[in-house]
Amino acid sequence: xxxxxxxxxxxxxxxxxxxxxxxxxxxxxxxxxxxxxxxxxxxxxxxxxxxxxxxxxxxxxxxxxxxxxxxxxxxxxxxxxxxx
Numbered sequence: 001x002x003x004x005x006x007x008x009x010x011x012x013x014x015x016x017x018x019x020x021x022x023x024x025x026x027x028x029x030x031x032x033x034x035x036x037x038x039x040x041x042x043x044x045x046x047x048x049x050x051x052x053x054x055x056x057x058x059x060x061x062x063x064x065x066x067x068x069x070x071x072x073x074x075x076x077x078x079x080x081x082x083x084x
Contacts, residue, residue, distance in 0.1 A: 032074070039066045 043066075046059035 032070075035070060036067075039063065039070070042066075 043063040
């Protein structure tokens with residue numbers, strides 16, 4: 001998790017300095033982090049409400065699917081940025 005955050009920070013930071021618009025990149029990073037925090041809090045609530053092993057498994061699967069979707073969104077954003 002920490003490695004992912006560090007890699008995301010490094011990627012966005014290097015892109016920001018290359019483009020010279022730090023404010024825009026800071027906003028994008030904060031938006032991405034807010035989305036991730038929201039999804040993690042949702043997963044935490046799911047885990048806290050789970051009463052069976054199957055319910056915990058469903059929470060884990062849901063979080064995994066959410067994070068995979070975020071990764072795909074980020075990948076599309078970076079690809080569209082490269083095309084410009």
